Amino acid sequence: MAFTERSAKARNAILEAAARRFAADGYDRTTIRAIARDAGVDASMVIRYFASKADLFYASAWTAAPARVDLPGSGDFAERYAEVFLEVWESSGSALVALLRAAPTRPEAVAQLQGVLDRQFLPVFHQEFPDRADIGQRAALILSQTLGLAYCRYLLRLEPLASMDRAQLQHAFTGTVRRYLEEPIAP
Template identity: 55%
Template structure:
């Protein structure tokens, strides 16, 4: 096995171990020693590959939501389905880390804000380029999907935890559609 291939495997093992620890224990409680033990390496290797716990955390929580193209007439349902598909497929380790740590770790909360501003808002702005309220609408969309992530995937609260994902996607899609198209001013 080549040195670079072995290095890539070690780096991947550290990253996977870190994602597991950060997701379960949060930033403060996860230790370099525990992460190294999970990866089957010496703790000094974690520092060698990532520099510090903060840099390891940044790598472990890097997220590309891969928001799909959102045609205006299908934006809400396509967004909801893509969100649920990602969580159902287990492609959410970094998101789980951020959502578990954001309430107590300011850097995590800032990272959620960055993802919102660089991935979610632009995708919705592309779908609704003439809407001057797209940022508050996008925030409402985010609140809807974060709520589902917390209740279904992180807390496992029933009956949402065992509901059919297609049913959830349809219901969340309808709520998102309202966030994207209904007037934002208080009504009667």
């Protein structure tokens, strides 16, 4: 569907409102009317661009998430990963929060989250460590810790993790990433 400039603005406003609403209220409690109100459009306009609430959920999550995670610079991969992870979650994490919130009860959200990980995070590990046969397993372990940290800090807001100083958290998380990269997986 080709969009005029005006319809593109409306569509973008809907996507932004949806990402915020899904992150704040979760999938089940979010309504098309609430999203439309937040976007400043009529509810029929939301359905015009997105056939269903599910379609809007996935479009908003995919649009708001970073297209690909890049780890600029050189040097310690674990340090760069921890820094970028925290930056991504603190700047555009609402879409990812929405996926994490929906994943325990919606298999399609799990599939969407898997797609985000496969397209945005795993290529970074393969690019950084092209000769490591076990990098897929190591990346999966690191991603499990990444999602656990995100879930506890940004979704559940568990203390003291939620209010922990970012520099302190980054340092601690860097050590976790480094252990998964360097220590043997099997005894």
